[in-house]
Amino acid sequence: MSIYLVRMAIVTCEIVLLPLLLIGILRATRSRLQKRKGPRIFQPFYDFMRLTRKSAVVSEETGPLFRGAPAASLAALLILALVTPWSGLAAPISGDLVLFVFLLAAARMASGLAALDTGTAFGGLGASRESALSILVEPTLVLALAAGAIYEGNLTLNALCQPANGRGGSAYVMPLAAAAIWLAAAVETSRMPVEDPTTHLELTMIHEAQMLEYSGPRLALVEYQSALKLTVLYGLISQFILNEMAIKSSIARVSGTFGLTIAMVVAAAVMDVFLVRLHWRKLPDLLTFGLAFSLVACLLAALRG
Amino acid sequence: MAQLSPSLPVVITLVCWLFAAIYPFFREPRDRYQAPAGAVMLGAVSCLWCAVSTFNHPAVRSLPLPFCLTVVSASFRFDWLSAWFLATLAVCTFASALFTSSYMRLLKTAPDMRLFWASLAGLLVAMCGVITSDNAITFLICWELMAVCSAMLVFTNHRERATRSAGLIYIGATRISTLFVAGAFLWIHAITHSWQFASWHLSGTIATGPAVLLVVGLVIKAGCWPFHLWLPAAHPAAPAPVSALMSGVMVKTALYALIRFFIVSSALHSAVAAFLLLALGVVTAFWGVLFTLLQRDLKRLLAYSTVENVGIITVAIGLSMTASLFGDPYAAMVLLTAALFGVLSHALFKSVLFLSAGAVDETADCHDIDRLGGLGRRMPRTFLNTLVAAASFCSLPPFAGFATEWMLFHGSLLIAIHAVQPELRMGALLLLGWLSLVGALAMTTCIRFTGVIFLGRARSRAAEKAHECTRSMQAGMGTLSLLTVVVGLGAPQITTILARGMGRSSLLPAVWTLPTAELVLLMVTTTGLLLAWLQRRDHNQADSRVPAWDCGAGGLSVRMQATAESFAQPIARMFGSIYRYAIDVQFDGTSPRLFPEQITVETHSEATLESRVYEPLVRTIGRLGELISRLQTGSIHIYLLTMFATLLLLLGIAGRYR
Structure with a gap:
């Protein structure tokens, strides 16, 4: 019981602190790479607090759904963070990949409907593009997680951070699944080359266009939510890599996850600086790679059996 | 029983x-x-x-x-x-x-x-x-x-x-x-x-x-x-x-x-x-x-x-x-x-x-x-x-x-x-x-x-x-x-x-x-707490209600919203070959490329199964039906002849498989 409480406490602390910290690291790295001084690492925390204190400017056209959606989608993601072993420790509540995928879908539906509620061209455009990409992202995630589940021979997500066989050298199942999730995460967290998080040119937006009308406390929730999504997905990718390396002890896993996550965040910053954004109609081609990776991972996992 | x-x-x-x-x-x-x-x-x-x-x-x-x-x-x-x-x-x-x-x-x-x-x-x-x-x-x-x-x-x-x-x-x-x-x-x-479902047990080929x-x-x-x-x-x-x-x-x-x-x-x-x-x-x-x-x-x-x-x-x-x-x-x-x-x-x-x-x-x-x-x-x-x-x-x-x-x-x-x-x-x-x-x-x-x-x-x-x-x-x-x-x-x-x-x-x-x-409890508490927090914020500080962001162009019209048609368009393009999806865009005006005065967009899609398979099938059946209806001349002699021919045919078949 006490171990459970300690685990719960660590995960909760990470949920509260890590997402915004990672965003801070990402922004700081990016500005260093661009030879700018840039904001402090803790700037996102100050931004968050400032936004929660501000009063909101809301469109006249919006209704209760628009006002409630940030709470609903953040709740879905908080549950996601509590059922997924993204921190390297077993999740406090045992979930499985179906729950994982549909919680992400719930958050997506809430933000899509809220975007349509604004009655503007941008909201509809963002919701439409995000849904179009989701039809490739969702199978990728399901198949990659299924490959992991089959490899470990257990359907719960927690099996991912407690490698039962610990064989290591998984014949490419784990690296391929990790790569697939990483590509899917680029869409889910709107990073390059899918979407340019620094621009505010509306026509190039996908995810950003959906949250254009938010301000004040609701904007704070929405931004924290996308940071949390990034943290959970990168943490999940780390579990696949750590399983490949057959690392078992909890302390090694937690610190390994932390290191890998920061490495991925730095990589994202590098890509932000050096890559160009793809034309959005080319994106399905890129995502097909992710789907192909996860399919091959599944094939290998199934053959290995 | x-x-x-x-x-x-x-x-x-x-x-x-x-x-x-x-x-x-x-x-x-x-x-x-x-x-x-x-x-x-x-x-x-x-x-x-x-x-x-x-x-x-x-x-x-x-x-x-x-x-x-x-x-x-x-x-x-x-x-x-x-x-x-x-x-x-x-x-x-x-x-x-x-x-x-x-x-x-x-x-x-x-x-x-x-x-x-x-x-x-x-x-x-x-x-x-x-x-x-x-x-x-x-x-x-x-x-x-x-x-x-x-x-x-x-x-x-x-x-x-x-x-x-x-x-x-x-x-x-x-x-x-x-x-x-x-x-x-x-x-x-x-x-x-047997007609009873309970006594039906078939397996194999x-x-x-x-x-x-x-x-x-x-x-x-x-x-x-x-x-x-x-x-x-x-x-x-x-x-x-x-x-x-x-x-x-x-x-x-x-x-x-x-x-x-x-x-x-x-x-x-x-x-x-x-x-x-x-x-x-x-x-x-x-x-x-x-x-x-x-x-x-x-x-x-x-x-x-x-x-x-x-x-x-x-x-x-x-x-x-x-x-x-x-x-x-x-x-x-x-x-x-x-x-x-x-x-x-x-x-x-x-x-x-x-x-x-x-x-x-x-x-x-x-x-x-x-x-x-x-x-x-x-x-x-x-x-x-x-x-x-x-x-x-x-x-x-x-x-x-x-x-x-x-x-x-x-x-x-x-x-x-x-x-x-x-x-x-x-x-x-x-x-x-x-x-x-x-x-x-x-x-x-x-x-x-x-x-x-x-x-x-x-x-x-x-x-x-x-x-x-x-x-x-x-x-x-x-x-x-x-x-x-x-x-x-x-x-x-x-x-x-x-x-x-x-x-x-x-x-x-x-x-x-x-x-x-646990999941339900968690869902109810997190959503409830977040909503309550937002509610309190709203109560303390009234929102300012303004028109939606229109890029400063002025006047968002109702028709600028995403429609059912435009919302589905990205996916319709992806699966265009199944739908036979096509978009026609026409620019009109004195200099249509630079200063279009009127833009017309038309989308086409086709339910292939209906148009390629069922319609020809129904048409063929209709045509066959018309052929048969030629027998209905209204003349009693032809009907008698048809009945006689059918009778002979049936007798022939019955004799064959007796």
Whole structure:
């Protein structure tokens, strides 16, 4: 019981602190790479607090759904963070990949409907593009997680951070699944080359266009939510890599996850600086790679059996 | 085992529905709404009672002598499977009847309510008969009664031309379906010499022929690809509660028969049938959801999405059969439970969606979703119900749809992990990817449907004058959405009860492995806390209300919102070759490239199956019919000659095969 409480406490602390910290690291790295001084690492925390204190400017056209959606989608993601072993420790509540995928879908539906509620061209455009990409992202995630589940021979997500066989050298199942999730995460967290998080040119937006009308406390929730999504997905990718390396002890896993996550965040910053954004109609081609990776991972996992 | 006396709830149900059928014939037109609706509801309650008591005490009941059908007596089997479908029927009927009385008053065509109630009661009795019948003859009689009554209901607004042609397409589909089903029954009878379902046990190659015939006949009724054409024709034509019942329950009777013959009573053991069902289901789900995405007519859209859901349930049935063929009874049970949950959850949320489509159609007088918009503010309760149903449709937790999808995914994963054959493991994984693709597409259709109709700004005068529907209509939808939540939350208990009903409670641990209670508690607290925090913020600091961001260009017009057409466009482009999708953009003006004065955009898409396969087929049949009609010269001599020739031909054939 006490171990459970300690685990719960660590995960909760990470949920509260890590997402915004990672965003801070990402922004700081990016500005260093661009030879700018840039904001402090803790700037996102100050931004968050400032936004929660501000009063909101809301469109006249919006209704209760628009006002409630940030709470609903953040709740879905908080549950996601509590059922997924993204921190390297077993999740406090045992979930499985179906729950994982549909919680992400719930958050997506809430933000899509809220975007349509604004009655503007941008909201509809963002919701439409995000849904179009989701039809490739969702199978990728399901198949990659299924490959992991089959490899470990257990359907719960927690099996991912407690490698039962610990064989290591998984014949490419784990690296391929990790790569697939990483590509899917680029869409889910709107990073390059899918979407340019620094621009505010509306026509190039996908995810950003959906949250254009938010301000004040609701904007704070929405931004924290996308940071949390990034943290959970990168943490999940780390579990696949750590399983490949057959690392078992909890302390090694937690610190390994932390290191890998920061490495991925730095990589994202590098890509932000050096890559160009793809034309959005080319994106399905890129995502097909992710789907192909996860399919091959599944094939290998199934053959290995 | 066989009991002669029908039980009390059965009698009450039948009496109530008989009353609803007869009563309107003795009343003035304006008194033909309330009382029959009440009687149908009372009958539904008693039907639910019957289902519950059946679940605990299965029985076979035969009707007394006058009802003997020359070869066998009319007998009915009440067991857990019938009970499950009876319960589904009872809840859907209750809510639809609650909705019906004020909805039918709103209809501008003012249909004849005597015919309506009589056919509705007939349909309900016939569906109960199909679900419970214990021999082939009883089944076929009920099956036919069901077809006739539902066709009568489709014809309710028969003054409209579109309704008449839709009704004809539907009748045609039911005829072909019955042809195949009857053929299969005759074939099985020829082998087993029995009409009783209980004595049918065929396996091996001998089962293949009848099994394929039966599958084809049943999936026509269920609306699987490529026989789904009657659904998008019949559903928009019928009144909303009828569509709700047809899509929610009647289509499921075919799925019931599949489960009964191929899984539960093990009448037919056939690998071919399993793979056929699997293949049909996979194509159906994808095809249905793809065409849902392009529809602009409210009910046509829902009809296509019914096709998708039927496909998913068919996949579950086919996969369950495959699992038991390959010796994995646990996965087979999980998948069968998924199929049964699919039946119930689809009946619940699709009925809500059809009822709310009816409410929107009648209060806004418009069924083109591109001319609606912003109805959420004018009909808040209808919107809330639709939102719950849509979330269940997208299988979001904690609604009933999630339970279905969870068990389906779980079952395929079990096969993917435990199956001995690597090709089966791989197949299950591919199916998993395919199902999640369909799921993501279904969510897109849901966001499109809900968002374009209920959110944003009104796109037409019609949408501006929409208003909330009456209390009883809201109550009808509310009952079902409440049940959607209850079934979703109670999934662990319901699966346990079902496993007990199946007599499989000994088989391994519970089907449901998610910690539902914790998850629900967590969901309620996090959402509640966040909402409360936002509420307090709003209370302390009033928002400033401004026009939406328009890039400083000034004046966002209503037409700049995403429409149903534009929302679906990215996906329509991706699958352009299936839709034959094309966009024509034309610029007009003195210098069209630089300073266009007018831009016209037109999209084209085509339902390939209809235009490439069915239309030529129907045309050919029509032409053949014309050829035959040349014989009808009106001259008695020619007729006598034809009869003489036919007689000779028949005698020749009879002599040959004596």
